[in-house]
Amino acid sequence: MARAGLTAERVTRAAADLADEVGFENITLTALARGFGVKDASLYSHVKNLQELRLGIAMLAADELADRIGAAVAGRAGRDALIAFARAYREFALERPGRYAASQARIDPALVATSEGYRRNVENTYAMLRAYGLEEPDLTDAARLLRSAFHGFAVIEGNGGFGHVRRPSESFDRAVEALHVALVNWPG
Amino acid sequence: MARAGLTAERVTRAAADLADEVGFENITLTALARGFGVKDASLYSHVKNLQELRLGIAMLAADELADRIGAAVAGRAGRDALIAFARAYREFALERPGRYAASQARIDPALVATSEGYRRNVENTYAMLRAYGLEEPDLTDAARLLRSAFHGFAVIEGNGGFGHVRRPSESFDRAVEALHVALVNWPG
DNA sequence: GCAAATACCTAGTGGCTCTAGGAAGCGCGG
DNA sequence: CCGCGCTTCCTAGAGCCACTAGGTATTTGC
Numbered sequence: 001m002a003r004a005g006l007t008a009e010r011v012t013r014a015a016a017d018l019a020d021e022v023g024f025e026n027i028t029l030t031a032l033a034r035g036f037g038v039k040d041a042s043l044y045s046h047v048k049n050l051q052e053l054r055l056g057i058a059m060l061a062a063d064e065l066a067d068r069i070g071a072a073v074a075g076r077a078g079r080d081a082l083i084a085f086a087r088a089y090r091e092f093a094l095e096r097p098g099r100y101a102a103s104q105a106r107i108d109p110a111l112v113a114t115s116e117g118y119r120r121n122v123e124n125t126y127a128m129l130r131a132y133g134l135e136e137p138d139l140t141d142a143a144r145l146l147r148s149a150f151h152g153f154a155v156i157e158g159n160g161g162f163g164h165v166r167r168p169s170e171s172f173d174r175a176v177e178a179l180h181v182a183l184v185n186w187p188g
Numbered sequence: 189m190a191r192a193g194l195t196a197e198r199v200t201r202a203a204a205d206l207a208d209e210v211g212f213e214n215i216t217l218t219a220l221a222r223g224f225g226v227k228d229a230s231l232y233s234h235v236k237n238l239q240e241l242r243l244g245i246a247m248l249a250a251d252e253l254a255d256r257i258g259a260a261v262a263g264r265a266g267r268d269a270l271i272a273f274a275r276a277y278r279e280f281a282l283e284r285p286g287r288y289a290a291s292q293a294r295i296d297p298a299l300v301a302t303s304e305g306y307r308r309n310v311e312n313t314y315a316m317l318r319a320y321g322l323e324e325p326d327l328t329d330a331a332r333l334l335r336s337a338f339h340g341f342a343v344i345e346g347n348g349g350f351g352h353v354r355r356p357s358e359s360f361d362r363a364v365e366a367l368h369v370a371l372v373n374w375p376g
Numbered sequence: 377g378c379a380a381a382t383a384c385c386t387a388g389t390g391g392c393t394c395t396a397g398g399a400a401g402c403g404c405g406g
Numbered sequence: 407c408c409g410c411g412c413t414t415c416c417t418a419g420a421g422c423c424a425c426t427a428g429g430t431a432t433t434t435g436c
Contacts, residue, residue, distance in 0.1 A: 003401065003414060025213065030392065041394080042415045050393065106347040113351075138362070140354045144344075145337060145363035152340025153332070159294040163301075166328045174326070174375070175333035182370040187362070191383055191432070218423065229425080230384045238424065 004036045008046045011036075012056040019057055019098025024105065027098070029053070058107055061099035062117030065092050069124050078131040079180050085128050086150060086176045093154035100158075104151060132183045142183060149179060192224045196234045199224075200244040207245055207286025212293065215286070217241070246295055249287035250305030253280050257312050266319040267368050273316050274338060274364045281342035288346075292339060320371045330371060337367060 014035060019027050029050055033040040047053045072088035073081045093100040103117075112118045125143050134142055153175065155161075157168045202223060207215050217238055221228040235241045260276035261269045281288040291305075300306045313331050322330055341363065343349075345356045 006414080028392065029394090038414095039416065040392085041417080044394070045414060104343075104347075104349075106349075109348065109351060137354050137358070140352050141359040141362040142366070144341070144350060144356075144359045145366055148340030148344060148363065149333060149337040150340065151344060152336030152338065155292075155343065156332075156336060156339060159292075160297065161292075161294075162332060163297060164328050166325050168332075170325070171329040171332045174329040175336065177375040178330070178333055178370040181373050181375055182366040185369050185373060187365040187369055194383075216423065217425090226383095227385065228423085229386085232425070233383060 004038050004042075006036060006038070006042070006046050008056070011043060011046045012053065012060060015053050016057045016060055016096075016099050016102070019102060020096050021098065024054070024057070024098045024101035027053075054102060054105065055107065055111065057099065057102040058105055059115055059117055061096070061103035062115060062121060064096070064099060064117075065089070065103055066117050066120035066124060068092050070120065073124065073128055081128045081131065082180055082183070083173075083176055085124070086172070086179075089150050090154060090157075090172055093158060097158055100154065129183070132186070134183070134186055138186055138188060142186065145182070146179060149175065192226050192230075194224060194226070194230070194234050196244070199231060199234045200241065200248060203241050204245045204248055204284075204287050204290070207290060208284050209286065212242070212245070212286045212289035215241075242290060242293065243295065243299065245287065245290040246293055247303055247305055249284070249291035250303060250309060252284070252287060252305075253277070253291055254305050254308035254312060256280050258308065261312065261316055269316045269319065270368055270371070271361075271364055273312070274360070274367075277338050278342060278345075278360055281346060285346055288342065317371070320374070322371075322374055326374055326376060330374065333370070334367060337363065 011032070015027055015032055018032055018035065022031070027050075029043050029047075030040045032053075033043050036043075047056070068091070069085055069088045072084040076084050122143075125146065126139065129139060129142055129146075132142070153168075153172060157172075162168050162171070199220070203215055203220055206220055206223065210219070215238075217231050217235075218228045220241075221231050224231075235244070256279070257273055257276045260272040264272050310331075313334065314327065317327060317330055317334075320330070341356075341360060345360075350356050350359070
């Protein structure tokens with residue numbers, strides 16, 4: 001019989017697409033195998049187990065997120081950079097919910113440390129904050145506030161958690177403005 | 189044989205405790221049944237299915253969260269209320285991670301509308317914001333920013349996602365101060 | 377003290393992850 | 407062009423899970 005031509009990368013990429021469709025928590029090797037017209041056991045030649053597959057999606061997603069944000073903030077600084085960063089972040093979370101969830105899932109810190117994508121995301125954040133002239137530990141605190149706010153917004157919006165009629169995109173832009181104000185007037 | 193004396197409420201409460209131990213995503217009816225010294229099939233007399241059980245935990249948790257926050261902000265206003273609200277929120281998420289995750293899980297909006305706990309949480313938020321003198325739609329935007337920031341922080345901290353040496357509790361307090369600044373100087 | 381309600385049971389289905397070991401395609405040296 | 411070996415993909419099966427059907431035993435209410 002003709003082979004499906006699977007590789008670790010193709011499997012991971014398909015898994016990421018599947019995650020965007022059904023949710024990161026709901027991917028199964030069985031469903032993934034079905035998509036390739038293959039039995040689930042066959043995937044174990046390419047992927048160690050489900051956990052490793054999830055890890056692969058997370059690395060892939062962290063990289064793609066860093067790409068998007070990097071492109072968005074290029075050539076901008078201060079408020080402009082903050083707005084571009086925030087919008088690129090939210091758009092990624094909305095367009096690729098499975099990948100986004102993967103990128104934010106609990107991951108072995110040792111692996112995070114070796115990941116290019118995660119490193120670039122941290123770098124993008126600190127680069128964007130540079131214009132605000134903060135110093136440690138305020139810099140870390142500010143980065144954590146931004147990350148929390150963006151991630152929280154993405155999670156709640158993704159869950160359909162904003163019940164009010166006001167459109168989330170408008171609230172988001174205003175929230176980013178408010179965060180800009182907070183950064184400019186950082187308490188100290 | 190002696191009966192275990194199960195009721196829908198006892199089952200839900202035990203499930204909430206189990207969720208706090210193993211994580212909301214990892215609860216199983218089988219494990220829950222084991223805890224009662226009962227077969228998994230027996231639980232279906234008290235709970236319709238796993239999804240309903242999760243819903244029950246979510247309602248319970250939303251109620252408990254509202255209790256805590258309500259008690260924390262009682263008699264406070266403005267910055268004091270914001271700080272008390274934020275700390276109570278974070279403490280709940282850290283002490284009862286399974287319940288907290290349940291309270292933030294995707295839930296049928298129609299059910300949320302009928303839930304006392306969820307309603308009280310919204311109420312607590314708007315009451316706490318009252319002192320800042322915002323009007324719609326700024327009020328909604330501010331509420332969403334706070335909710336996003338608190339939730340995001342709780343999720344990331346719960347995942348062990350703050351790699352830096354700086355203690356999360358310190359970053360959190362500073363972030364809350366920054367949010368206070370943003371609320372006082374709300375852009376408009 | 378009896379009948380109805382119900383708490384808990386056994387048995388079984390189907391989906392999932394993952395392992396062990398076998399067969400079939402492909403790429404390489406001759 | 408041919409066989410050798412590597413890898414891909416397979417079948418078979420164990421164990422855990424959610425959930426259903428239908429039976430037995432214990433309470434509760436009369």
